[in-house]
Amino acid sequence: MSDGMSKATLPGLAQIRDEIDRLDADIQALISARARCAQQVALVKQAEDPEATVFYRPEREAQVLQKVMARNEGPLHPEEMARLFREIMSACLALEHPLRIAFLGPNGTFTQTAALKHFGHSVQTVPLNTIDEVFREVEAGAVNYGVVPVENTTEGIVTHTADSFLTSSARIIGEVELRIHHHLLVAEGTRVESISRIYSHQQSLAQCRKWLDAHFPKAERVAVSSNAEAARRIKGEWHSAAIAGETAADMYGLVKRHECIEDNPSNTTRFLIIGTESVSPSGEDKTSIVVTMKRNQAGALHDILAPFAARGINLTRIESRPSKNDIWTYVFFIDFEGHQDDPRVREVMSELDPVVSDVKVLGSYPRAVL
Numbered sequence: 407m408s409d410g411m412s413k414a415t416l417p418g419l420a421q422i423r424d425e426i427d428r429l430d431a432d433i434q435a436l437i438s439a440r441a442r443c444a445q446q447v448a449l450v451k452q453a454e455d456p457e458a459t460v461f462y463r464p465e466r467e468a469q470v471l472q473k474v475m476a477r478n479e480g481p482l483h484p485e486e487m488a489r490l491f492r493e494i495m496s497a498c499l500a501l502e503h504p505l506r507i508a509f510l511g512p513n514g515t516f517t518q519t520a521a522l523k524h525f526g527h528s529v530q531t532v533p534l535n536t537i538d539e540v541f542r543e544v545e546a547g548a549v550n551y552g553v554v555p556v557e558n559t560t561e562g563i564v565t566h567t568a569d570s571f572l573t574s575s576a577r578i579i580g581e582v583e584l585r586i587h588h589h590l591l592v593a594e595g596t597r598v599e600s601i602s603r604i605y606s607h608q609q610s611l612a613q614c615r616k617w618l619d620a621h622f623p624k625a626e627r628v629a630v631s632s633n634a635e636a637a638r639r640i641k642g643e644w645h646s647a648a649i650a651g652e653t654a655a656d657m658y659g660l661v662k663r664h665e666c667i668e669d670n671p672s673n674t675t676r677f678l679i680i681g682t683e684s685v686s687p688s689g690e691d692k693t694s695i696v697v698t699m700k701r702n703q704a705g706a707l708h709d710i711l712a713p714f715a716a717r718g719i720n721l722t723r724i725e726s727r728p729s730k731n732d733i734w735t736y737v738f739f740i741d742f743e744g745h746q747d748d749p750r751v752r753e754v755m756s757e758l759d760p761v762v763s764d765v766k767v768l769g770s771y772p773r774a775v776l
C-alpha cells in the first residue's frame with residue numbers, strides 16, 4: 407500500500423464497498439445537478455441567438471478540462487480524470503443538442519477514434535468515404551462538425567486535407583492528437599506461416615515498413631482505402647492479414663497476432679475538427695493560416711516569417727504546397743500560438759497583407775488538451 411496503510415488498519419471489504427456506494431450516490435447526484443445546469447445554459451444560448459444557436463463551445467470545454475487536470479491530486483492520472491470529465495461534458499452537451507460528427511470512414515478508423523476522443527461518446531459519428539465529402543457535408547450543414555487527419559509524425563502532411571482548405575469555406579475549430587498503434591490482425595484460425603498478403607492503408611504500410619521487411623519480407627503488401635477496410639477484407643481470407651488498430655480488430659472480431667508493430671514508438675497523428683463557426687479565445691490557442699506568395703518574390707519566406715519573429719510568436723508548423731491556381735507559385739500553411747483576436751496576432755496579419763498575394767485565416771482554436 408503506497409500510503410502506508412497496513413493490512414491490520416484496513417477496513418473490511420463490505421465496509422469499503424458501503425463507502426463506494428455512498429460516494430457513487432453523491433457523484434450521481436452531482437452529475438445530475440451539472441446536467442440540469444447544461445439544460446439551463448441551452449435555454450440561455452437559445453434566447454441569445456434563436457436563429458443560429460451554437461451549443462458546442464470548444465473554448466469552454468478546453469478550459470473545463472484544463473481546470474480538471476490542474477486541480478487533480480491523484481491517485482488517478484490527470485489525463486484519466488480529464489477523460490472522465492470529457493464523457494460527462496459530452497453527455498451534458500447531448501442533452502442541450504445532440505451532435506452529428508462526420509469523419510473519414512468507414513467505422514473503425516483511427517479518425518473515428520479521434521472524433522470520439524475529442525467529442526466524447528455521446529455524439530453520433532457519421533462515416534464518409536472521402537476527405538472531400540467530410541468538407542462538403544460540413545459546409546452544407548448536413549452535419550455539425552467533421553474530423554479529418556492532417557499530419558503524422560512519421561509520414562508528414564496529409565496533402566488532401568491541406569489542399570481542401572484552399573477551396574473550402576470550412577474553418578478549423580479544434581485539433582486532436584492520437585498515438586497510433588498498429589497491430590497485425592488475422593481471422594481466427596489463420597496460421598502465420600500461411601500469410602502471403604497484407605492489407606492496410608498506404609500510410610500504415612509505410613509506418614510499419616521496417617517491421618514488415620523483417621517479419622514478412624515475401625508477403626504482398628496491398629494498399630486499400632482505410633485500415634478498417636483492410637480488417638473487413640480479411641474476414642474470409644485465411645492466407646491474408648491486415649494492419650489496423652484496436653477498434654477495427656474489435657469491430658471485425660479479429661485476432662491480434664503481433665501488437666504495436668509501428669516502426670516509430672511515438673507514432674502520432676494529428677486530426678483537425680472542422681466547422682462553420684469561429685471560436686472565442688480559450689487562453690491557450692493556436693491559429694492556422696494559409697499564405698499565397700507573390701510570384702518570383704525575392705526573400706518572400708523571410709518577409710512572411712519576420713513579423714512573427716519580431717513579436718516572439720511561436721510557429722508550430724510551416725508547410726509549403728503548390729498553389730492550384732498558377733504554375734510555380736506556392737502557398738504556405740502556417741500554424742502558430744495565439745488567437746486571431748490577440749492584438750499581437752492582429753499586428754502580424756496586417757504586416758503580412760502587403761507582402762503576400764493572399765492570406766486566409768483557417769481558424770483559431772484551443773490547443774489539444776488530451
Ligand SMILES: O=C(O)C(=O)C[C@]1(C(=O)O)C=C[C@@H](O)C=C1
Pocket residue numbers: 444447448461462463464466467470494495496498499502
Ligand atoms: O458552458 C457551456 O456553454 C455549456 O454548454 C456547458 C458545457 C459543459 O458541459 O460544461 C457543455 C457543452 C459546451 O460545449 C461547453 C460546456
